[in-house]
Amino acid sequence: MLVDELNHRVKNTLSIVQAIAHQTFRKNADPIEARHAFEGRLIALGHAHDLLTETNWENASLGQLAEVTLDTKGANADLISITGPSVLLAPKQAVSIAMALHELCTNARKYGALSEEDGRVRLDWSKADDARAQLCIVWRESGGPPVSPPARRGFGSTLLERTLAHDLDGEVSVEFEPEGLLCRIALPLESSIAGIRS
Template identity: 95%
Template sequence: MSDANGKCIHLNQMLREFWGVSEQNVHEFDWVDTLHPEDRGAVVGVSSALKKRCSFELKARYLDTKGRYRMLDTRAHPRFSASGEFVGMIGANVDVTERDEAERARDLLVDELNHRVKNTLSIVQAIAHQTFRKNADPVEARHAFEGRLIALGQAHDLLTEKNWENASLGQLAEVTLDTKGANADLISITGPSVLLAPKQAVSIAMALHELCTNARKYGALSEDEGRVRLDWSKADDARAPLCIVWRESGGPPVSPPARRGFGSTLLERTLAHDLDGEVSVEFEPEGLLCRIALPLDSSVVGIRS
């Protein structure tokens, strides 16, 4: 409660504890001194309400006795004596700090979700365009499209587990290539623990899926004796500290394809251009050899021993 000039004449126990004011010193307390410097404009609204003798609402940050700025939602109404004389204000302050923080976090999550959904739809659109444009057989195109969507979904699952902060390259390779399932004896993976940024994780998952699909259709995995080895390590080039090597062996003789497929486009455009990486594909007689060099995102922990 305040007097007609806005001076405090009563604070309940919770407010006294909030500001560290004793009951005897309430009349000496000035709440204006506790306002956050950026919220000093609130004083103008209170002064105007006092002059007009009307109700007011405001939200502002106040310094509490623990040295923290807390957001208080204030609603006050004028008080009048029995004779109609204005005698001051009476109101309540509600600490809405956590509520406001939760609302801001929610808004950020919604914005981030919208951004990710748009990105994902763009990826799906690109996959569909490349898949159905270059495949005359609709059945084959449908199977290829489904496989690519599954690879995309698996990468998203791993990222979701880490709140879309990063994804482990080892886990990504294991899930995408099914090295603990059907390909346990066919594909080996080795390398240090590496965390990838979301965009890198999605692109590399799609690339590994394409390499595995091509190996099963035309390369090493198309024959019983064929094998694939995937290794990654830290490169000497500071601009591209992550080096990924896909090596096939034991399959049929390899020769360059007559036309460029989705995999070639993905490797060259997405990994080389969008992720600022370097990609080389060599059609060696003993098997396909693909080298991928990528700079690691500085916002995530790159390589750990």
């Protein structure tokens, strides 16, 4: 049974890596830039796996996941603030959200708030405990250059729209407001862990 579970997890991880590689290296991307992007995405995936391993792949704390993925106690301590209640994520949710946060942070550093000295990011989340436990995550940028919609959809857009919205039965809205990017993510929490506090 243990070997079967390990086999299942390895196959899932390899399919994620394959999807990341396909999206990163498609078309005529600059090879050096593509390599850095690929490495960053694998590191984000690794952070999620580390946190899940600590709980025997039962769940991961959203607060810890955001802190590690966004490096809010290191290089981004004064640039990114995170606020929210204790929430535990199922493994699939943890991996997807880690990847989404990594992409949002990368884009903010390249084109958004974190590309300028005065730019800042706020990540807030809340949990609604009604008939269907729901997690709401808000990524808000400010102090960066004027924002406009991109000419093409990149890996981050695909990840947000396809993985979070479709695979996790969630809703994603991305607004390119002049003062900064605003991304809202809403997804159901699995009933088995929705009431657990970390």
